[in-house]
Amino acid sequence: MTAAALLSVRGVVKRFPGVTALGGVDFEVRAGEVHCLLGQNGAGKSTLIKVLSGAHRPDEGEIRWRGEVVEFGNPTAAMRSGVAAIYQELDLVSGLSVADNVFLGHELSKAGFTKRADARRRTRALLRRLGHPEISPDRDVGRLSVAHQQIVSMARALSLDGQLLIMDEPSAVLDPDEVRVLFGIIRELTAQGVAVIYISHRLAEIREIGDRVTVLKDGRTVATGLDAREVKTADLIALMTGRVLENVYPRRKPVDPAAPVVLQVRGLADEDRFREVDFTVHAGEVVGLAGLVGSGRSEILETVYGARKAAGGTVEVDGRRLRRGSVGAAVRAGMGLCPEERKSQGLLLDQAVYRNITVSSMSSFARFGFLDDRAERARAATLTESLDVRPAGVERVVRGLSGGNQQKVVLARWLLRECRVLLLDEPTRGVDVGARSEIYELIRALADSGVAVVVVSSDVEEVLGLADRVLVVREGRVVHDGPADEIDESRVLDLVMEGHAA
């Protein structure tokens, strides 16, 4: 242990009933550094963060803060010591305003009365610093996009003026531009001696912003203090996954030009978010939708799926026109959607994994309405095994799974249903490198079997690596539609940003 260690962690263990989430974690963080935490989904990163920020009590182990042994019995204690955290599951209170959320728990007040003007002013300043002056401090947080919610969370963490700032996958919902702003702020903070613990599944980011790296695997430290710029990607992946990964993106097969059109969208429009959206997807084709956060991609997908009412236009599957605004009709026609916000839109959090998987195909397990529970579990088990959902066990309640594994459960739902059209909104958000390549394989395999796939992603590299054809969406309009191999990342970024560049 060097003298400069701001925080040092020794032998931390955290058990949940039936799971040992942390089985002995050691690492230390120095003032002024960006310390990256890497690990597969379920490795224990978020749990560790919660232990460090006082949200969980460790069962064993020692935490030293500025050299002294501390016990953060609750989040307040940690905050008082100067630890601020941005949690992976954005823990904001919808219904409260942005400013209220930023100062929740450490309200600016006088004799119990909130100083609303001050809070508003300071919130505005923080948001400006984060590059988002357009977010109003008075907006209800629940009505912001996920990306903006992430910004608010960051504002909240900054407002605490901590000595250690912990960020659990902050970039997952941000677009490249915003990530750049975020990194600027991180640099600013570290220059002032603030330490940052940074978690991300995007290795490129680690290299760009990180100083040192600690890798967790199955709740244990497998490597610590690695130099973020020196260490080889292959080594990191090997440390995390225990195996060697050659190609993240699967090889594309040329799409058969004679393949039938499966999904045909014409003139789709909604009240105000997008209009005149036309595109077609052939059997076996993967179409990627690139665009800025808030450009309307999610709304387009949801409208195609019938989950929002369209103001105009038509959607056809295999040449048959779907009834507007009916999810049931879409599902019956063979469509499936993995929604953007898996917790609030995708999952039945308090129910077993297998029930989450079979919920859209119940009738195939039922006879006169009676379910064959055993068959359900067996099918679900096969799927979770092939997707490597961890920890295994289809009876497990979904809430207890790590974010990446929850995502796989949603995917499994539509794999089971054998769709004609699969709509994926940010399918790899929060998914680790290993699993991500597995998901890519899966998507590709589905396409190869004749499914029409539409993928929305904020990760341009992902869109280009995965899709056969790329659509760029800007402010509710499709501004580009062409083969993926005829366009490169910077061109996409240009298209995406046009008129946006500040």
Place this chain on the structure above:
Amino acid sequence: GNTPQSQGGDQGGGAKVANDEPGDKVVIGFSAPAADHGWMAAITDAAKKEAGKYSDVELRVVEGTNDVNLQISQVETFINDKVDAIVLLPFDGAALTPVALKAMKAGITVINVDRQFDSPFAARSTVLGDNYGMGVSAGTYVCERLKDKPNAVVAEIAGIDSLPLTQDRSKGFAEALSGCGLKVGNRVAAEFTVESGERAAANLLQAAPKIDALWNHDDDQGVGVTAAIKNSGRSEFFMVGGAGSANVMREIKADNGPHKATVIYPSTQGADGIRLARLAVQNKSLGDLVEVEIPRQVQLYAPVVTKDNVDRYLPTAFES
């Protein structure tokens, strides 16, 4: 009837001599609706007090309830227990009839109190207040006082409106009034409680800017009605009470409030039921009657209490 408060102790029927001698032990089950208002609480209290006077009576009182299903099961439990008698003030007379019949068939003496069964075979004897008669008494009194005012405004504050007994009272009142050419101009219903009485009266007083007479079915809710009247500062009318609580009688006696009369609906029916049950089980007769069996039905009288006769009734009145 007697009340826990009265000093009289042994009243009624002059039954004291032979009938009060201890006889065979009698186990009596007692069930009544929820004591959600003073009169009903007084019923149970009086029954308990009465039973306490007899060394040969063991009384089992069960939770008051307005759920007929629960009350039926209480009676079933009494039947299982093989009590000697059941004194039953049913929440709904008709609904409790089958189980009372069952008890009678099981050889248990059932005494029906206040709200009547719809089969004569369901009870050995019935102690009834006279709800219709109450309305008639109140109406007749109002007629007497207002006979010179053909356009007089008469208002009525009823009790729980969904109970048949309330219907009977209102019917009697309306019919007596029509005898002198009057009718009820404004009618509201309360729930036998002080609070509901105050609420109903406050609204009623707004609905009727001028009133000549007001009949209130129940003296418990009457406490609230009086409070509302006092608060409104209105004094142009007189008021007739119902059931006959001690505090209303004191008010009548002192002549310092809106109440000028009240119509008695004895809260001692339960106590009478206990007595009858004991006598019937022990095969005794009702003292002052020549008849050797206790009667099938005792209907209590609903007299009008006024300043002139209040002293006679005050000792047996219930405290609300």
Place this chain on the structure above:
Amino acid sequence: MSEDTAAVPAQQVKSAPAKKESGISALLGSPAGRNTGLVVALVLLCLGGVVTAGDRFADVDNVLTILRLAAVIGVVSVGMTFVITGGGIDLSVGAIVALSSVWATTLATQGIANDSHWIVMVFTALLVGGACGLVNGALIAYGRVVAFIATLASLAAARGLAEIISNRKTQIVNVPGFTAFFDASVLGVPVLVVIFALVAAGGWVLLNRTTFGRRTFAVGGNPEAARLAGIDVRRHTVMLYTLLGLCCGLAAVMLIARTTTGSATHGGLYELDAIAAVVIGGTLLSGGRGTIAGTVFGVLIFTTLSNVFTLNNLSISAQAVAKGAIIVVAVLLQQRLARRSGA
């Protein structure tokens, strides 16, 4: 709703993944085990009954009395379990029971029943109950009126209607076949108890073994996710309230049989009794989690409590105080034991 506040720690517990079950914890985790606390509470209550009332409590007749008492509210509570599991609430159940009982016993209905078959009364009650449930469901699912308010409105309207139809008189049943059928016993078990058992068993199967039940959990647990998974949440919601309405109609038939009357005062405060039984049984008021077995235990705990009180000649007010205390103890017991079983 309510329990969310308390649930902060509970949620943590709730979210615990099912561990590999072993020995005792496996037992406790089984359907019966999940209700250990309730079973223990019920057993303690019965012990209390035996100690204080001895044979009078442990008698077959007494047990049947408890079960008959439980039957009517039990049927309503089973239906309520579905609605609450599906994320709803229904305050109008008592009023629906009243309205159904009144409608099924009007002179006209009884006349038709006497001319044809008593089953007409049963159908009338079911029809009225089902229709009320349908209206509730439609108001909530398509009218988007908050369930609490929609059913509060129905409560007022249905009771008012029942009073108008019955003219606030108790309607006495004079259909011999009807009473004869429901007064009978099957192998010593009263028909009413048999009906309750069938409804409970049917409810269990429906909730735990059918697609309908599975959808109910989904709709209650996360309606948005259920919708995006292709479930017609609104239609399902309507079905849930209609099902509960049918249960109320059936309960009305049972109450008519038990009292030989239909009345606008029937079913008073059934809403509280039913919700209490359901919630004490372990169904989450916030939806997504429900258990029929728990509900049945909940009903039995409340009815046994009344029975033990009846046998014991306690002062009435003291009973109320004791009841409060016992409810809390039962819940604490259930929680401690359920927690241990990792449920």
Place this chain on the structure above:
Amino acid sequence: MSEDTAAVPAQQVKSAPAKKESGISALLGSPAGRNTGLVVALVLLCLGGVVTAGDRFADVDNVLTILRLAAVIGVVSVGMTFVITGGGIDLSVGAIVALSSVWATTLATQGIANDSHWIVMVFTALLVGGACGLVNGALIAYGRVVAFIATLASLAAARGLAEIISNRKTQIVNVPGFTAFFDASVLGVPVLVVIFALVAAGGWVLLNRTTFGRRTFAVGGNPEAARLAGIDVRRHTVMLYTLLGLCCGLAAVMLIARTTTGSATHGGLYELDAIAAVVIGGTLLSGGRGTIAGTVFGVLIFTTLSNVFTLNNLSISAQAVAKGAIIVVAVLLQQRLARRSGA
């Protein structure tokens, strides 16, 4: 809870992007505007009153009567708004009002009050109410008993206790100073109405302008987030129930003044009335969203409704049916208008 089912489409609306607000919609979005539907409903109701009952309705005395009747349940409802916003529920409010009223009017208390000052009665009621709330809160937050059940138990226990203390008799108040104070008027406005106004205003400030209020929203909206933000959720929960208990104590004082009595029957079904007023006012039963102004409108709608009915000499049954219909209309109105304002 309940409204989640109904909220499926509502959620959609919620997650829809807020459009740039302009003109009318900006107005509708303002605090007053958020309650447009309620205001419109109340205005329509009053119009109905004027048309059917003319001067008798539009009379100052009548308006004061309505306000006086609204005052007691109003104070309870303001307290209930906090508990529900904080994610809880309290079924014991009526029983707490009863117990406080009884305790504050025992011969002993009145004796002390007569010997010293009538304020003793007020303190007694507040103390009893606060203590009951504290017990509720502790059971829920630390005992982890589901709020519905915990307060149902308190309901039984508190009413039983009130009956025991009062011996089920109505306790009449003979403390001249007390009655004189509360019967008085301030500039023509009855003291009870003044108290209600103060409580409502105080409640509004507390909920919307203090850290306590902010935390109440957080605790109800997302208890886990509140905990992570360093809020002691359990302590806060206890405070919420205690606050409601204090409101019940105050309501008891007001009821004592209005009826000149304390009684174990006071406060009957206040739980339903208060929850209904709160929910119709727009507070979410699932917590996290609450409005004092809405609650006040909710209370006024219900009390005005009975007043108009009485002025029109409507039969109780017809009142019930009409009430049901009007509630639904009010809610639909509120929803359509609120939706338009983008709420």
